Structures are given as C-alpha cells and as structure tokens.
Amino acid sequence: MTVFAASYAAAYQTLTKAEPITCAETSTTFEAVPTPSAIIVDFLNLPQRETIRKLTGYSTPIIAWIPCGISYFIRLWGPESLGGLGDFGAKVDAEVLRTGTSLEDVANEILSHASPFAQVSAELSKKVNASKLGLLAAWSPQQFILNHQATGWFFTHGGHGGVTESLSSGIPLIFWPFKADQPTAAAHVAENLKAGIELFEVRTGRGLQPIHRNGKIPKGTREAVGEEIRRVLDICGGKEGAEMRRNAEMIKAEMKKSWEEGGPAKLAMRQFLQDYA
Template sequence: MSVSTKKAPHFLFSSFPAWGHVRSFCNLAARIVKDDDKAYVTLALTPTLINRAKDEVEVEFKGKEPESVIRRVRIVSLIQSDSQNPLELFESHAKAFPAAYADLLQGKSITCKMTNTEFDAAPPINIVVLDTIAQPLFQITRAVSGKSIPIVGWITGHVSSSVRYNGLERLGGLGDLGAKIDAEAARRGVSAKEIGDSLWNTGSGEVVKVPGLTDMYDWEYFPQKLPFEVTLSDFLRLSYAGIKDSDAAFVTSAYAFEPESMEALKSWFEEWNKDVYIIGPLLPSGYGIERNFLENSLAEHGPNSVMLISFGTFYWPVVQEYIEEVIEVLIEQKFPFILCYASPFAQLSDNLIERAEASGFGLVSKWAPQQFILNHPATGWFVSHCGHNSVMESLGSGMPIIAWPFHADQPMGAAHIEADLNVGIELVEVRTGEKGMKPLKRHGRQAKGSREAVGTEFRQVIEDCRGEKGKVWRKNAQSMKAKLAKVWLDGGDSKEDFKAFLTKYGF
C-alpha cells in the first residue's frame, strides 16, 4: 500500500478494570503517537485507572514530547464513580460504552466524566482493541459498528496460561470450558454457577502438558488459599468468548520468554483462522526518582544486594506469619530488602514495620516504584507473585526471580521461571490450602505447612542467592534481558509484528 493511501489510525482501547490488563497498552499508546504524527489513541477506562494510566503514558514520553504528540493520547472515564469494586465499575462502564463509542465513531469530542477534561473532535475510531475478558464490550461494539471496525483482542498474561485456560485440548488446553459447564449443568439439572470450577479444579493428580511449560500436576495451578472467593471459570468463559469474537489478537508476551508456547498459540489461532501479533514485552522506558534507601544500600552493601518483595496490587499471603518469617530471616541474615504491600488484603503490624525499618535493612512501603527499583544497581533479587507484567519487568531488568505464586497465570510463570528458564527459584514451603500442600511434579517436594519450614527454606534461598546458583540465575536473567531489549528495536520481532498489523489493516 502506498503512503498516500494509508489511513491514519485512531485506536480505541478498553478493558476490565485491572491494572495488569491496562499498563502495557499505555506504553503502546505512547509509542503509536510518537511513531505516527497523525495517529490517535483513546483509552476508555474506569475511574480507578485514569491517573495511573496518565502517569504510565507520561513515563513513556519522558517529558521530551511536544504537546502535539501528547494530546493525541486521550485517557477518559465514561462514568463518574468513587466505587473501588471492579465488577460494579465494569457494569457501569459497559452501560456508558455504547453512546461514547457511537460518538467516537462520528469523530465527536469526548469528555472525561471524572476530570471534566474535554478532548476535541478527532478522526473517527477505525480500530478497537479490547481486553478479552471484557467480553460484553465486544458485543456492544459489534452491535454499534458491526464488522466495519476490526476488533483486536488484547491478551495479557503468560502465553502458556492462555493456551491452558482457553486453548485447544490437543495443546493441553481446557477448550470451551463454558460450553462444558453448561452441558454438565443441564445434565445434572443445576445452574452453571453451581458447577463453578468443579469440572477442572479437581486436584485429581492429572499431569497437564502445555507446550513450552514443564509438566505440572493439575493441583499445581492452585498453590494458595486465597483471602477472597473467586470462580475462575467465569473469567475463562469470558476470555474464550472474547478471543472467539475478535478479528485478530495482540499478545503482550515475547518469543524470547516462551517460544514453544508462542508456537502453540499460533497453531491454535491458525486453526481458528485468526491473525495473532506478538508485540511484547511493552516495558516502560523511564523510572521514578525515589532513591535514598537504594543509594545507601549500594554504598554499604554493594551491587545486587537488595531484595524487592512485591505481590502486585491485589494478592497477599493468607498466612500472615509466613511473610513475617521471611522478614525476620532477612533481618537475621543482614539482607537489605524493600517490602511493598499494596494489596487491600495486606496486613502488617506496626511493630513488624518498625522492627524492619529499625534494623537498618528494611524499607516497608504501601507503594514502591517497581520499575525504578528493579533497574537500580543496588537491587539484585525480586520476590514476586509472578504476574506477567512483573515477570517481564524483572527479566527486562536482568533480575532473577524468587517465585511466590498465588493464582491465575502465576503458577505457570513460576514453573517456567524455575524449570524451563532457570532464572530463579519457586518457593515451596509458602504454599497453602488443600491443593497447595500437594507435591510438585518436577521435583516431588511439598509444603510442610509450618512457619519453621518457611524460615528454613528461605535461609537456603538466601544462601543460594549468595552462592553459585545465584550466579547462574543472574547470568540467565541477564541473557534474557539482552534478548528482550531487542524486540522493539528496528528489525526486532515485536516491532515487526506490530508493523505487520498496521500493514494488514491499511495504516
């Protein structure tokens, strides 16, 4: 297609209100408008995500872009609400979406309901990118614009988890789990809700084989008792339908991280006659400025001496004494650490926080600039829940990972980190719950269920970090960093895949 016949893209992105599903698109949005002076990107998000999305985009701009570029990323909330409940927020967001989308299709101006910021009229939307679990938005989009506007599914998380949770059965996937649940409910004469996760969360000891991922027992997908009730099948039903309803898909993982799983995903999408574009990792290229603790640790303890502990914005250990034991061991071993407890379920006593900080080895914070910390020369280790964004940020920084997974795609990420990539280790003794207490397929170990065992294991992990195993983990993580650094350079895999997408759709 000649330059003169190319369309100027105007992307509309929307998502379920989960920061992990939005963050990487913020980086992509900034890159789109930097690379194309006619492109627009509108992000329709819930109120809880507006400010964080703005901050993330600004980080990518690095204060170097003119207003003519910055104004072409428009971040809006379609609703006004002070609710923190993601299900309530998404329901309200979905109700407001049809009218807003219809206006954007006509190139009309749009106003953020939370900030009252009005964005001027812009070229009409001509490409829609939707988080696959935001499946109701797929239906709304089709009802308003039919097939005239392509919908690209936004697939976050480890690709091995997408293959397992939504993929073809021949690839180790669950297939159309929603249809199976409905059929079983009809057979029993009960509701689908009553079936819940029972069809696949059986803990029977079945060995699950997903390409590119070490073999795992089915119970390994549930390593923790959670402090909240969730039926994962409800989300898997949505994401399966979202993928089915999309015209193509963006994947935010990277070939370098999980090549065999990527090939399995492509095989699945080829069978469904859908294009898939691997465009990850989408890592921010700028970092925060808070540095006193890290600078002091670097001066006193040297490079790679600090351990960051963070379980993201949602997850937290249900057994409080396990995280307390880890802190006590770090203080005992004189190992500097930063503990971030952003989760609403986090509980830390004032006494423990005071003890950690009084020791001179700990900094405890409700929030911490994760990317900045991971890229600081003082930081050497990351205790993580292994959500996909955190794993990409860690390996993108060359940082070995000490895995403490909870749910969703995290168990697969943790297993891959330890068994397939050898860029870290997964903790075993911190596992909880009926299924979490069972043995792991790859080495047969299982949790003893005691604080003492957690302490013993973590002391060994610290010894390994300081020894030969730690050197190997860091060497492998640094090798992965080098590979990931290339994917968005000219000729890199992810940049070429995104260019192929733009060409396919005439942009």
C-alpha cells in the same frame, strides 16, 4: 468495572464520530482523532466487545489482547482436543440436567469459594512503614522500583506483567505463585531460563502433592518454609544467584534488541500498523 462497562459505549461512540472526548476521571478534553480502524481490548472484556459490535458491526476489527501465558489461556478457554476445559457452558447445562436443579444453584456450587485475600490491618501497615525497612502501599510505580539501582531481586506471585517488567529490567525473580498462569511462569523462568527461584514449601492443599519436575514433596510447615527461605537467601548471595542475575541481564538485552530496527517485536508492530492503520 461496572462503571467502566457502562461508560464505554458513550466514549466509543464519540471516537467513532471523530469528535473531541473528555476523560471522566480528570475532565481533560482531548482533541478529535481519526475514526478507529481497529480496536485492541483485553480478551476478558466481553461487554466492551459487545458494544463495539453493536455500534460498528464487523467493520472495525477487534484484536484480543491476551496478557497471560498462552498455556493457561488454552487450558481455561481452549478446546478439549488441545488440553482445554472445553465448552464450560455446555458442561454447566449438562449438570443442571443431571441434578434437576436450577442454573443458579449449579453456578453457586461451581464458582463459590472463600476469599483468598488477607487483610492487612492499619496497625500493621503503620508499623511496617515506620520501620524504614519496608513500605506497604496501595499502589507503587513497579517499573521505577525494578529499575532502581538498589533492587537486586523481585519477590513476586509471577503474573505475566510482573515477570515481563522484571526481566526487561534485568532483575531475577523469587516466585510465590498463587494461581492462573503464575505457576507456569515460575517454572519456565526458574527451570528453563535459570533467572529465578520458585518457592515450594509455601504451598498448601493440592499443591502439597509430589512435584512432577523434581519429585520433591513439600511439607508445607512453618519450619519447612523458614528453612527454604534461608536457603533461597544463601542462593541469592552466592554463585548460583550471580548466574541468575547474569541470565536476567542477558534476557533484558534480548528484549531490548527485539524492539530495535529489524527486531521481531518491531517488525510485528510495524506489520500490525500496515494491516490496520
């Protein structure tokens, strides 16, 4: 990410001059294109937005791409009046003033946490891959897998991209949400769209509190997890699972329709091009 941020300025400047540009990864040179009339960037890419403003000021509009559930976005970055956390910087400054400590010390107390990522040993990876029953890979073409005829369900944390790709392929989901907008996506797809199942017994810590939507209190034990997994497998192979697959197929059809002539996605993209292209 640091390398990308550092190289972005030179690449963007080349584009603004309508000059040919060479890919730093493949060394492929692309022909010059017209000067950008608008820039679409992820809302987290602050260094890139600062570079754009520095080089072309406000003459080039910046459209922030928000690849997550809007409820989560508002919670983390929205004003308190809308249920957000408000001005996080101001709260940090207030804590510095209250405690009389440095900004660095306060930041460490707020942002430090143990790594949540498990390490898969080379031995385990080799064992799984040799079994012919599974595959551990550093990267795989997710949409290709989701569209394969052998894929019946998608076991996922429930990130925005994964949910979108799975439903656009007509595949129902089994959710193990971890953080960010994943719990919101899991609840929406499972409870409202009826196109997925959310696991509850895999929760730990604060997640073991009573679940508001159904009053269930997860046990979080190995036995409870095993029982829930067996129940989910029964659902997947039964009438309820068949209904979820039908619902996922209907959502797929609706998503496809949105990009057809007159569909909302097609109209929105056309309007965007009219406004900025």
